[in-house]
Amino acid sequence: MGTFVMPSLGADMAAGTLVEWLKQPGDAVEQGDIIAVVETDKGAIEVEVFEKGHIGELLVEAGNVVPVGTPLARIDGSEMAGEQSSIRPAQPEIKTAAPRVAPARQLVFPRGTGQGPRASPAARKHAAELGIDLATVKGSGPDGAIQLVDVERAERMRPEAVSDPGPDLSAMRRAIAAAMSRSKREIPHYYLTHRFDLSATLGWLDHYNAERPPPGRLLLGALQLKAVAVALKEFSEFNGFYSKEGFAASPDVHLGTAVAIRGGGLAAPCIRHADTLTLSELMESLRGLVTRTRRGQFRSSEIADATATVSSLGDRGVESLLPVIYPPQVSIVGFGSVMQQPWAVEEGPVVCPVITASLAGDHRANDGHRGALLLRRIEQLLSEPDKL
CATH class of the missing domain: 2.40.50.100 (RNA polymerase II/Efflux pump adaptor protein, barrel-sandwich hybrid domain)
Incomplete structure (x- = not known):
C-alpha cells in the first residue's frame, strides 16, 4: 500500500x-x-x-x-516506479495538518446557483473579487471548465486593463517576485559571459532543415538545450539542488526552459532526461512544452524536477542576458540573439553570426573556473552539431 x-x-x-x-x-x-x-x-x-x-x-x-x-x-x-529521479528539489519545512477524509465528488468544477458555468472554487472566488461575470470567461479546463488562470487572463483583457495596464499584480507575478527575491537574497551569484562563432552550427542546421518538411525541422533552441544538457552531465556541480544540508548533484538532467506566457508571466517547466533525447525528440518535447505552458497547463514533474535552467532572449533581439538562478537550483544558462559581427579568423577579419552565452552560478556549489570550462564545452558541442 x-x-x-x-x-x-x-x-x-x-x-x-x-x-x-x-x-x-x-x-x-x-x-x-x-x-x-x-x-x-x-x-x-x-x-x-x-x-x-x-x-x-x-x-x-x-x-x-x-x-x-x-x-x-x-x-x-x-x-x-524505478524511473523516478532519486534526487528531488528541497522541500519547504511545513507542518502539515491532518488530512480531511471525505467522499470524492463526481463534479469537481461545480456550477453556481442558477446553473452558471462550471468553475473551480479558486476561479469562482477570484472572479467574485474582481467583479467578473463567469459567463464571459472562456474556460481551458476539462470540458471547458473555468480555472483560476482563465479568470486572470480575462482580467488582463478587460478594456480598463488594456488601456491602463499598470503594474502586473497577478498571482504568478507575485510568485516570481517571491522566488527571485529569495534567490538574490540567499544565493551568492557570480556571472560569466562567452561569445563564439555560430557559423558551423547554423550551416549544419540549414542543411538539416532543407531536407525535411516543416514539422520535422529543428530550431536553434533545440540544439542549445541539448548542448547545455550534455555539458551539465559532465559538470555535475552545476546540476542539482542546494538545501540546508548542502549541495546534492542530480544523476539526471531535467532541464528547465524559461517560457514567456502571453499576457504576462514566466514559467520554467523542464524537459526530463534532456541529455538522453535525440534532437528530434527534444524539438518535439520543446514544442509541446511551450504550447501547454502558454495555455497555463503544466505537469507536476515538469514543475518540480528541474535540475538546472536555460533562458533565451534571442527572439527579443538582446545581445546577452544575466539570468537569476531559480532556487533550489544552482545554475542557469542564458543565450542572447545571433548577431552578425566582425570576427577574426586566420584569413583576416570577416563578418560571422556570433552568439553570447552567459552563466549564473551559485558560489556555494561551483566556481568561476569550472563555470568557464562549462561555457567552453557548450561552445564545443554547438560547433559539432552532427554529434549532438
Whole structure:
C-alpha cells in the first residue's frame, strides 16, 4: 500500500488547491498517469503518480486547499516506479495538518446557483473579487471548465486593463517576485559571459532543415538545450539542488526552459532526461512544452524536477542576458540573439553570426573556473552539431 501526497511544485509553494480528481477508487494507475489537477500560483498543474497499483481511497475532497505533504489518496498494491529521479528539489519545512477524509465528488468544477458555468472554487472566488461575470470567461479546463488562470487572463483583457495596464499584480507575478527575491537574497551569484562563432552550427542546421518538411525541422533552441544538457552531465556541480544540508548533484538532467506566457508571466517547466533525447525528440518535447505552458497547463514533474535552467532572449533581439538562478537550483544558462559581427579568423577579419552565452552560478556549489570550462564545452558541442 502506498500514499499519494500533495507534492511540492515550487520552492515557495506551501499549499495547493485540489480542483479535480482524474481517477476514482478502483481505477488502475501506472507510472506517469495523471491522477489529479492542482491549482497553484503557476496555474492548473496536472499531477502525476509514480506508483503502480489501483486507487484504494480518496482522502481529500476536491475544492480544498491542502498543505504540501498531506496524504491525498491511498494506492493499494503499489510498486514504486524505478524511473523516478532519486534526487528531488528541497522541500519547504511545513507542518502539515491532518488530512480531511471525505467522499470524492463526481463534479469537481461545480456550477453556481442558477446553473452558471462550471468553475473551480479558486476561479469562482477570484472572479467574485474582481467583479467578473463567469459567463464571459472562456474556460481551458476539462470540458471547458473555468480555472483560476482563465479568470486572470480575462482580467488582463478587460478594456480598463488594456488601456491602463499598470503594474502586473497577478498571482504568478507575485510568485516570481517571491522566488527571485529569495534567490538574490540567499544565493551568492557570480556571472560569466562567452561569445563564439555560430557559423558551423547554423550551416549544419540549414542543411538539416532543407531536407525535411516543416514539422520535422529543428530550431536553434533545440540544439542549445541539448548542448547545455550534455555539458551539465559532465559538470555535475552545476546540476542539482542546494538545501540546508548542502549541495546534492542530480544523476539526471531535467532541464528547465524559461517560457514567456502571453499576457504576462514566466514559467520554467523542464524537459526530463534532456541529455538522453535525440534532437528530434527534444524539438518535439520543446514544442509541446511551450504550447501547454502558454495555455497555463503544466505537469507536476515538469514543475518540480528541474535540475538546472536555460533562458533565451534571442527572439527579443538582446545581445546577452544575466539570468537569476531559480532556487533550489544552482545554475542557469542564458543565450542572447545571433548577431552578425566582425570576427577574426586566420584569413583576416570577416563578418560571422556570433552568439553570447552567459552563466549564473551559485558560489556555494561551483566556481568561476569550472563555470568557464562549462561555457567552453557548450561552445564545443554547438560547433559539432552532427554529434549532438
